[in-house]
Amino acid sequence: MKLVTYKDKRGNTSIGWLKNDGIIDMPKADSRLPNNMLSFIDDHELYFKIIKDNNLEQIDAHYRLSDVQLLAPLPNPRSFRDYIGFEQHMLNASKSFGHTVGPAWYDMPIFYFTNHHGVYGPEDEIQRPKGETKLDIELEMAVVIGKRGKDIKTENADDYIFGYTVFNDWTARAIQKHEMTVPLGPHKGKDFANAIGPCIVTKDEFEQYRCGISREIHPEHLAMPKTTDGRFDLKMTSRINGKTICEGNYKTVHWTFPQMMERASENNVTLMPGDILGSGTVGWGSLIENNFTVHRPLEPGDVVELEIEGIGVLRNTVI
Template sequence: MKLATYLDHADTSSTSVGVVQNHRVHRIADVRSMRDLIALGLDAALAAGERALVQPGTDLDQVRLLPPLEPASIRDFVAFEEHVEGVRRSIDGAAGVVDAWYDAPTFYFTNPHAIVGPDAEVAFPARSLARDFELEVAVIVGGEGRSLNSDEASQAIFGYTILNDWSARDLQSREMQVGLGPAKGKDFATSLGPWIVTADQLKPYRDPDGFLALECVVDVNGARVGHDLLSNMGWTFESMIAYASRDSRVVAGDVLGSGTTGNGGCLAELWGLNGRQDPPPLRDGDTVTITVQGIGTLTNTITTAPPAPELPTFRRPARQRNLRTTA
């Protein structure tokens, strides 16, 4: 089942959640948000969707698809070895993959308040010239728990969507020299959409090891840039959820990104392999389209945000160790 959040052109006063089928969306009654629907659990959500399909739907041309959900949090993993090797060469100038990467499915937290939906503009920081996309698939957590095992993590999967982790590579390269991040090189925008495909729909694509064998492609202005199989991940989504919950907590509505695919899943990988920015960085007006088998297509257009105000310069403190007070 495909579950979407949308605005009806005939009534833009409030958003709706619905089931997409045969180019129509059928509103699910008595649900305020996708997060509320997810919190009901997958079985209850599917039942609500079946009831909605009995009702007349609205043609997709008559609605505006929004980000499918407002995430509780976003953890973005780096599960593709080929991507790590190429981007490390591009960002850090180093070859190979660090040994620690193989220990566990590494992730970082990104901004759940900067979500962009399908067919929307993505405003890059004005300071950035090395603008990049990242082709990813995200899993949506549908349950809550701590230190889940793989079986419990499997039961916690609600569905999947496409994720584009937009990246200002020049900002990212500079700030990660501090040993933290990425921060401002990433948190200006993350695209999700066009909808959530429930977990039951993708079971036929599972290979014997539990990976989803989905074809993933990305085009810039209609020209193919990247093409990979999602099953080339080093860890399953179940492993990612289990690791995210280790000594911590996951909740319904958490989003976990797969990390960028290999074979051109982002420009920086190709820059690292080619030794130069070829293909060129994204520019205003460029259109990036990601298509993932079994899920759908997510398209966005690049633009530039207004220049941000300057920060005060660093103040070197006198490093006093004791407070001096006056009577």
């Protein structure tokens, strides 16, 4: 299922799932279903059973997509971690910043906590931070946690996954470059906007894309990942003002979501339903990797589209 949060013409907010070019509203389909995504995720096993037992996926859509405004599918995640999962991005960005990849990156998936209140959805306007001169995008996929757990092992992590969405980790590179001279990691340069959407695709729909590792994708100059679990053959594309900037694939990821979940939950740390983990940027999925030669830093009026096969297009405009 492709789950969405939306606003109708009367300004009412609800949730539902996509059907062709329309939306089936959950509370309208069955009064036992909730009208917000976090509540649905919390008890999704019960709610999916209601949908299946009552054959609700077969009913007619309540709204046309053209008659509603899609919002961030999960506007209020309980927490938001972002990782650096792709080696090619790590190599490119490190070179642009004038340093080398630390050996620890190959030992464990590295993450930071980003702003789980600064969540934007499809078609939302993204305000460029005051004084920022190198506004950038990051083409990522994100996983939504569906079940509470701690000390989760990689081989069991799939049981805790609810679904996947497109993630644009908007980044203020000028701010970031200055603040990261202090070895604490990114903070204010990542604080202002996290865009997700247009929907959350439930994990069952991703089984058709599951794959292993190809030497063509991981040439010998790149370190081989430690596991094939959790990889999907999914095209990832970014466009700015209609021009294609990056064409990548999620299967090139080095650290997978199951490995990230093990790292985040180890040492008695609890992951909660509605937590989000970002994959990190696919190789060449940000402008800093080419030192802004493939495209100038983003300016007001620029329209950014991130697309991931099987999920859809996340579109935002810079103001």
